[in-house]
Amino acid sequence: MREGRGQERAITGNRQTSWEFADAYGDELAGDAEGAALHWARERARQAGLRSVSPGTGAALRMLTATVEAKAVAEIGTGTGVSGIHLLAGMRPDGVLTTVDTEPERQQFAREAFRAAGFLHNGGNGGGTGGGTGAAGGGSGAGNVSSMGNIGNRVRFIPGRALDVLPRLADGGYDLVFCDGDRAECLAYLDEALRLLRPGGLVCFAGVFAETAGATAQPSEVLRLRELLRTVRESTVLLPSLLPVGDGLLCAVKRG
Numbered sequence: 001m002r003e004g005r006g007q008e009r010a011i012t013g014n015r016q017t018s019w020e021f022a023d024a025y026g027d028e029l030a031g032d033a034e035g036a037a038l039h040w041a042r043e044r045a046r047q048a049g050l051r052s053v054s055p056g057t058g059a060a061l062r063m064l065t066a067t068v069e070a071k072a073v074a075e076i077g078t079g080t081g082v083s084g085i086h087l088l089a090g091m092r093p094d095g096v097l098t099t100v101d102t103e104p105e106r107q108q109f110a111r112e113a114f115r116a117a118g119f120l121h122n123g124g125n126g127g128g129t130g131g132g133t134g135a136a137g138g139g140s141g142a143g144n145v146s147s148m149g150n151i152g153n154r155v156r157f158i159p160g161r162a163l164d165v166l167p168r169l170a171d172g173g174y175d176l177v178f179c180d181g182d183r184a185e186c187l188a189y190l191d192e193a194l195r196l197l198r199p200g201g202l203v204c205f206a207g208v209f210a211e212t213a214g215a216t217a218q219p220s221e222v223l224r225l226r227e228l229l230r231t232v233r234e235s236t237v238l239l240p241s242l243l244p245v246g247d248g249l250l251c252a253v254k255r256g
Contacts, residue, residue, distance in 0.1 A: 019054075019056065019244070019245070019246075022055075022056035022059075022245055023054050023055040023056045023246070024055070025055075025056070025059070026054070026055030026056040026057075026058055026059035026060075026245075027055040029059050029062075030055075030058075030085075030089075033116065033117055033118050034085060034089060034117045034118070036116065037081075037085055037113045037114075037116035037117035038055075038058070038082060038085055038113075038117070040112075040113060040116065041079075041080040041081045041082045041085065041109065041110070041113040042080075042082055044080040044109045044113075045079055045080045045082060048080070048106070050079055050080065050106070051079075051180075051207060051247075052079055052080065052082040052083070053082055053083045053086070053180065053206055053246055054245065054246030054247070056245040056246055057083075057206060057245045057246035057247075057249050058082065058083065058085075058086035059086070059245075060243055060245050060249055061083060061086040061087055061090065061178065061204065061249075062086045062087070062089045062090035063090065064090070064176070064202055064204065064251060065086075065087050065089075065090030065091055065175075065176055066090040066091075068175050068176055068200065068201065068202055069092055069175070070087075070090065070091045070092065070095055070175035070176045071091065071092050071094065071095040071096070071175055072095065072096055072098070072173055072174045072175055073087050073091060073095065073096075073097050073098070073174065073175060073176045073177070073178065074098045074099075074100070074166070074169060074174050074176075074177045074178070074193075074196060075087060075097060075098065075099040075100065075177075075178045075180070076100055076162045076166075076177070076178065076179045076180060076181040076189055077100070077101060077162075077179070077180035077181040078099040078100065078101035078106055078107050078110045078157065079101070079106055079110065079180065080106055080109040080110055080113060081109060081110030081111075081112075081113035081114055082113070083178060083180060083206070084097060084099055084110055084113070084114060084155070085113060085114065085117045085119070087176075087178060088114065088117070088119045088154065088155070089117075095154070096153065096154060096155070096156060097154065097155045097156070098155075098156045098158065098169070098174075099155065099156070099157055099158070100158045100159075100160060100162050100165045100166070100181075101157075101159060102159070102160065102161055102162075103159075104159040107157045107159060110157070111155075111157065114154075114155060119154055119155070120154065120155065162181050162182070162185065162189065162192075163185060163188055163189075163192070166189075166192040166196065167192065169196055170196070171195055171196065172195075172196070172197065172198045172199075173196060173198070174196045174197055174198065174201060175197075175198060175201050175202070176197075176201060176202045176203070176204065177189075177192075177193040177196055177197060177201070177202070177203045177204070178203075178204045178206070179193065179203070179204065179205045179206070180205075180206040180207065183207070183221035183224055183225060184218075184220060184221050184224055185224075186205060186224050186225065186228045187224060187227060187228055187231065189205075190203065190205075190228065190231065190232070194237065194238075194254065197254045198254070199254055199255065199256035200253065200254065200256055201253070201254050202251060202252070202253055202254070203238075203251070203252050203254070204249060204250065204251045204252075205228065205249070205250040205251075206246070206247065206248075206249055207225075207246075207247040207248060208225050208228065208229060208242070208247070208248040208249070208250045209247050209248035228250070229242070229250065232250060232252050235252070236255075237254060237255055238252035238253065238254060238255065239252060239253045239255060240252035240253075
């Protein structure tokens with residue numbers, strides 16, 4: 001047994017190199033338009049001092065989204081659109097991404113990035129109410145929320161604090177909930193995600209490695225992340241896995 005573990009350490013010993021390889025591989029998976037849009041969005045995030053998901057994390061997100069054949073996805077933390085591009089790439093062509101952020105200016109960056117990636121059409125800047133479709137079963141995921149804009153029926157931008165917006169979204173109306181917002185509120189996001197998800201749906205949290213998050217995370221946020229990991233692990237409702245991509249991607253399936 002010890003010999004096997006030693007061999008495993010030898011194979012995976014240089015974790016930094018492995019992460020860099022995974023990110024480089026993830027970068028190669030995006031098409032030309034998506035790749036250019038992702039580069040632009042990451043640069044906007046860097047200039048604004050915002051975190052954005054790594055290419056490896058993005059590749060995992062698009063695969064997971066495609067695996068559940070997501071038609072309705074809720075995103076907490078629009079940022080400049082990096083994660084949204086990956087989510088849209090994995091969703092069904094008739095799917096709707098509902099993305100929430102406290103800063104409307106960031107959502108404008110995301111709007112441009114989505115359009116450059118080919119997910120939004122020119123001239124679709126309408127500011128009507130959100131009419132996004134809910135889970136694949138046909139329920140509406142929109143609830144009674146008014147959005148910042150419903151562009152091409154693929155994206156609903158909702159400005160506001162996530163914990164004010166999420167309670168107004170439909171129960172069981174979503175196939176995947178992606179959380180990349182305020183780390184201090186991650187446990188509350190989990191509660192809302194469990195309500196929003198259909199059986200068999202996925203909840204994903206980005207940036208859960210306390211060691212890598214420690215450079216920007218406050219001690220209280222690190223404690224919340226650890227509590228989140230423990231809560232998900234001990235849940236009888238969730239089947240989790242912690243993926244070692246980027247700053248850590250915690251994923252869990254809601255049992256039926």
